[in-house]
Amino acid sequence: MEKIRWGILSTGSIANSFVKDLQYVPDADVVAVGSRTQESADQFADKYNIPKRYATYEALANDPDIDVIYIATPHSMHAENGIMCMRAGKAVLCEKAFTITAREAEQMIAVAREEQVFLMEALVTRHFPVIHKVLDWVNSGLIGEVRMVHANRCARGQFRHEQRHLNPELGGGSLLDVGIYVIGFASMIYGKAPLDAVGYGHVGEFGSDEQGATLLQYENGALAMLSFALRTAAVNEAYIYGTKGHIKLPALFAVPEKAILRVDGQEEVVFEEKLIGNGLHYQVLEVHRCLREGLLESPRMPLEESLQLMQTMDKIRAPGVFHIPMITNSFHFKNMEDLCQTK
């Protein structure tokens, strides 16, 4: 079988983890890396024996020997980088959060459709075997009708302003960085968008949200209670409560190794699958499956859902709802308008 040829766009923390995890995908070949500097591209390429190394993202996007590009830049860059790669005819796996606003997500999706290229948000959780099992349990009605989802994704990090995590200029803040995991989890379980979203957050010294919580309401009064933080540690568990029982995903639920099913009046059932590497290869298997089947998006992580997640996060940040200002960078948006011009 011919290998699928990957290009890696940027050389930061998760790009390193991603390339390491590609070793678990035998038909993946990392052929090139692109960075903002030649030095960084060379260092990264030497470390992982990558044959081609580029000093610009554009050069990577235009390499004709690449099938798919993994985008691992800060959130504020995703749309711009993704659109550039798709305009060059490349399939794209784009890190979460997909973009920084729903408007950008719409632009990304429009370009994918116009160019007829594959695009997927790298929301890694839903590709884990444990999640496949949890969805089987939920969809086969074992816990009855789902009435509540409860999840938290909270960490306590010592982030500096210049790092991306809490830096508003780079699309930082807990909602986009880790809130996406819990909002994405609720969306996956309910299989639809919430009817309403409210919440609170705390904007810290760097001008971005350090922590927050949101309450999402679905049809028939079903709820999701979700919390997220970058300066407050929590247990990082998820629970799905139904009318006949519940499912628990112990920490770290976003990279799940275990799920416990408890149906009223029955013995509990445990499903376990030990983590391999960082678990980032599961999403790569899905990208490969889609590319080989000629799909332009993943049924497990559809583009309409990525858009819906951004719309929900926009709603949570709307004035009077979450009290977190929507961070926009006018220079960035000007570039975006140019990139999105239809041909």
Ligand SMILES: NC(=O)c1ccc[n+]([C@@H]2O[C@H](COP(=O)([O-])OP(=O)(O)OC[C@H]3O[C@@H](n4cnc5c(N)ncnc54)[C@H](OP(=O)(O)O)[C@@H]3O)[C@@H](O)[C@H]2O)c1
């Ligand atoms: N799926 C997961 O489990 C997971 C985990 C962590 C992070 N992520 C996501 O992956 C993305 C990157 O996160 P990360 O933790 O790897 O970030 P990081 O360590 O800060 O790396 C980001 C890279 O982006 C490039 N970059 C481009 N413009 C930049 C700018 N203005 N400032 C700083 N860097 C810039 C840099 O690479 P060059 O210098 O080579 O250009 C940098 O090394 C984010 O979207 C994040 O949410 C996902």
